[in-house]
Amino acid sequence: MTDSIGEIAGIGPKMAEKLQAIGIYRIQDLLNYFPIRYDQYEQKPLHELTHQDKVTIVGKVIHPPQVSYFHKKRSRLVVSLQVDNVAVKGIIFNRAFAKDHFQPGEIVTVNGKWDQHRLQITIDQYRKGAIDKNAPITAIYSSRGEIKQAQIKKWMKLAFEAYKQDIEEILPLSYLQNYKLPTRAEAFQEIHFPSSFYHLKHAKRRLIYEELLIFQLQMQQLRKNTKEQTKGNAKEIDKQEVDQLIESFPFELTTAQNNVLNEIFKDLSQPYRMNRLLQGDVGSGKTAVAIASLYGVVKAGEQTAFMVPTEILAEQHEASMKEILPEDITIMRLTSSVKGKKRKEILAALASGECDVIIGTHALIQDEVHFKNLGYVIIDEQHRFGVKQRNILQEKGILADTLYMTATPIPRTLSITMYGDMDVSKIDEMPKGRQPIETYWVKPNMMNRIFAFVYEQVKQGSQAYVICPLIEESDKLDIQNALDVYQQLSLILEGRAKVGLMHGRLPSDEKETVMRDFANNDIQILVSTTVVEVGVNVPNATVMVIQDADRFGLSQLHQLRGRVGRGTKKSFCILMADPKGETGKERMQIMSETTDGFELAEKDLQLRGAGDIFGVKQSGLPEFKLADIVHDYRALETARNDAYEIIFGNKLVEPEYEKLKKYVNQNLLHDDTLLN
Numbered sequence: 001m002t003d004s005i006g007e008i009a010g011i012g013p014k015m016a017e018k019l020q021a022i023g024i025y026r027i028q029d030l031l032n033y034f035p036i037r038y039d040q041y042e043q044k045p046l047h048e049l050t051h052q053d054k055v056t057i058v059g060k061v062i063h064p065p066q067v068s069y070f071h072k073k074r075s076r077l078v079v080s081l082q083v084d085n086v087a088v089k090g091i092i093f094n095r096a097f098a099k100d101h102f103q104p105g106e107i108v109t110v111n112g113k114w115d116q117h118r119l120q121i122t123i124d125q126y127r128k129g130a131i132d133k134n135a136p137i138t139a140i141y142s143s144r145g146e147i148k149q150a151q152i153k154k155w156m157k158l159a160f161e162a163y164k165q166d167i168e169e170i171l172p173l174s175y176l177q178n179y180k181l182p183t184r185a186e187a188f189q190e191i192h193f194p195s196s197f198y199h200l201k202h203a204k205r206r207l208i209y210e211e212l213l214i215f216q217l218q219m220q221q222l223r224k225n226t227k228e229q230t231k232g233n234a235k236e237i238d239k240q241e242v243d244q245l246i247e248s249f250p251f252e253l254t255t256a257q258n259n260v261l262n263e264i265f266k267d268l269s270q271p272y273r274m275n276r277l278l279q280g281d282v283g284s285g286k287t288a289v290a291i292a293s294l295y296g297v298v299k300a301g302e303q304t305a306f307m308v309p310t311e312i313l314a315e316q317h318e319a320s321m322k323e324i325l326p327e328d329i330t331i332m333r334l335t336s337s338v339k340g341k342k343r344k345e346i347l348a349a350l351a352s353g354e355c356d357v358i359i360g361t362h363a364l365i366q367d368e369v370h371f372k373n374l375g376y377v378i379i380d381e382q383h384r385f386g387v388k389q390r391n392i393l394q395e396k397g398i399l400a401d402t403l404y405m406t407a408t409p410i411p412r413t414l415s416i417t418m419y420g421d422m423d424v425s426k427i428d429e430m431p432k433g434r435q436p437i438e439t440y441w442v443k444p445n446m447m448n449r450i451f452a453f454v455y456e457q458v459k460q461g462s463q464a465y466v467i468c469p470l471i472e473e474s475d476k477l478d479i480q481n482a483l484d485v486y487q488q489l490s491l492i493l494e495g496r497a498k499v500g501l502m503h504g505r506l507p508s509d510e511k512e513t514v515m516r517d518f519a520n521n522d523i524q525i526l527v528s529t530t531v532v533e534v535g536v537n538v539p540n541a542t543v544m545v546i547q548d549a550d551r552f553g554l555s556q557l558h559q560l561r562g563r564v565g566r567g568t569k570k571s572f573c574i575l576m577a578d579p580k581g582e583t584g585k586e587r588m589q590i591m592s593e594t595t596d597g598f599e600l601a602e603k604d605l606q607l608r609g610a611g612d613i614f615g616v617k618q619s620g621l622p623e624f625k626l627a628d629i630v631h632d633y634r635a636l637e638t639a640r641n642d643a644y645e646i647i648f649g650n651k652l653v654e655p656e657y658e659k660l661k662k663y664v665n666q667n668l669l670h671d672d673t674l675l676n
């Protein structure tokens with residue numbers, strides 16, 4: 001079915017032009033132009049109507065309608081209708097222009113709320129003529145441009161009638177049977193011309209599954225291609241040496257950390273490029289795993305790059321790696337603030353191979369950066385980097401293995417959508433001895449009590465963060481706010497505790513000094529903007545105070561909260577907020593009750609929608625026609641499992657998958673050579 005829209009009898013060149021203006025060129029485009037909603041007009045006799053229900057009534061207009069005005073601009077239109085020999089009054093508010101639609105003697109269909117006692121209907125929708133009793137559900141299309149509802153419907157009918165026999169089934173029969181799905185042709189018929197809500201539901205179910213399956217097949221195919229097309233990249237990892245390093249850690253790895261490390265090493269020693277996402281809740285020990293794994297690669301003679309989103313993190317990772325890794329390993333740090341001679345030295349060391357491990361921000365992807373033999377790339381908090389940035393770094397190494405790490409808990413539905421082409425490892429267990437963080441939501445007028453509590457903790461040897469968020473959409477005010485709190489606290493605690501200030505605009509060396517002082521407990525209370533949101537690791541900190549907490553989403557609050565509770569001491573998170581809206585209140589409530597990052601992320605997804613969490617464009621989230629990854633997550637999971645079996649079980653070559661294969665091929669990220 002690739003015929004042009006102009007071939008449908010009844011669609012002339014002018015109409016074809018209108019359709020093309022909204023992106024409909026071919027008949028299949030038209031059939032794929034799905035309704036945005038459905039209106040229901042189910043007609044019942046008057047005595048069967050329920051008081052206060054939304055009902056549909058068909059009747060004959062008895063008198064010319066009457067309009068009266070009240071207040072300044074309000075109007076009330078009264079229509080008298082004869083329905084089964086009973087006089088019914090119809091009221092339309094504020095649409096005096098509707099008067100012309102109700103000419104005496106005409107048959108009309110009206111829809112609205114029924115008042116059984118007064119035999120009166122408050123009309124929401126009206127249309128001329130009686131409705132088709134056999135088709136009580138009407139599809140409503142988005143009528144963009146110059147196209148009217150009635151026109152689209154007419155064309156849809158024409159197109160469907162002329163081409164229904166050409167709508168081929170693309171799913172193997174066994175799928176239809178197992179999932180009790182209607183055929184493709186039936187589904188198209190029901191989605192455009194529903195015979196009942198029951199059939200419509202199943203039609204949607206079928207088309208959503210198909211859409212998700214094709215998407216997942218493409219993802220799995222990409223995944224398989226990565227494995228097959230990147231041969232010749234096996235690293236010889238000396239597990240014993242890595243084990244020795246791990247033994248020198250001041251703790252034992254959790255089972256989850258060990259499992260993930262094994263998965264990574266398995267990938268690294270295979271002759272294909274690794275493309276793996278490491279997920280783990282805040283503080284679950286991802287960095288420890290990353291360091292152990294990169295040590296293996298360095299020992300195998302290749303360079304590694306560790307890309308992080310902030311300068312603060314780059315510095316922190318550098319410091320901890322220098323502490324953990326043996327001295328003969330050369331570790332360097334490259335950020336935009338490293339300039340002049342120092343920068344030249346680092347670039348030379350990367351090109352000559354003298355530098356084994358480079359840690360940096362996006363400065364690592366500048367053109368001037370060249371590696372001798374980059375074999376492994378680790379990207380921390382990967383959703384903060386665009387897809388393009390990720391790829392540039394990877395391309396600097398020939399077939400470099402890549403590990404993406406994220407502490408932002410990504411709900412499963414999102415992760416299998418966004419990262420469907422990656423292998424996923426999870427750290428689903430916290431290190432031993434951690435105590436759950438106690439979270440309290442308080443009103444801002446309790447500020448003094450909170451600061452007294454913070455001081456109590458400091459007296460006991462602990463440290464605290466006080467986060468001052470964005471007040472307006474302005475970085476400056478943000479800093480001002482932090483500055484005010486900093487000055488206020490410094491004054492109150494003078495001589496008793498040292499207060500520090502951190503924000504994005506501080507010069508790099510000052511940032512470094514402040515963070516180092518905080519890490520060494522020379523600063524006990526750190527007043528900061530959200531620059532410490534990700535990754536910052538000071539296990540002695542036990543209190544996180546977040547001002548105006550209702551301005552953050554749940555995932556961000558969880559990240560911030562994750563800065564405490566990283567050691568064995570009991571930790572507290574205090575959310576100061578006076579939210580006005582329901583969602584704000586709900587968020588505070590959920591945060592006080594839940595510490596599980598994944599659960600929070602699921603809730604966040606429900607409260608805010610996928611796009612808001614990552615920004616749809618940047619995240620590369622695909623836009624589906626019918627499917628909604630939050631609502632249809634079960635279908636998504638089923639589709640993912642089926643796609644995995646089909647691709648890795650090599651089933652696409654079998655005859656019953658032939659049609660499906662064509663669809664998978666169609667849009668495989670604009671590369672149609674992949675599935676030959």
Ligand SMILES: Nc1ncnc2c1ncn2[C@@H]1O[C@H](COP(=O)(O)OP(=O)(O)OP(=O)(O)O)[C@@H](O)[C@H]1O
Binds near residue numbers: 280
């Ligand atoms: N198995 C373990 N047992 C005890 N402590 C651990 C273990 N693994 C890591 N840690 C410690 O827990 C803290 C958090 O670990 P790490 O920084 O690796 O977590 P992360 O998952 O990278 O955190 P974030 O998501 O916040 O970046 C660190 O102080 C680290 O030394």
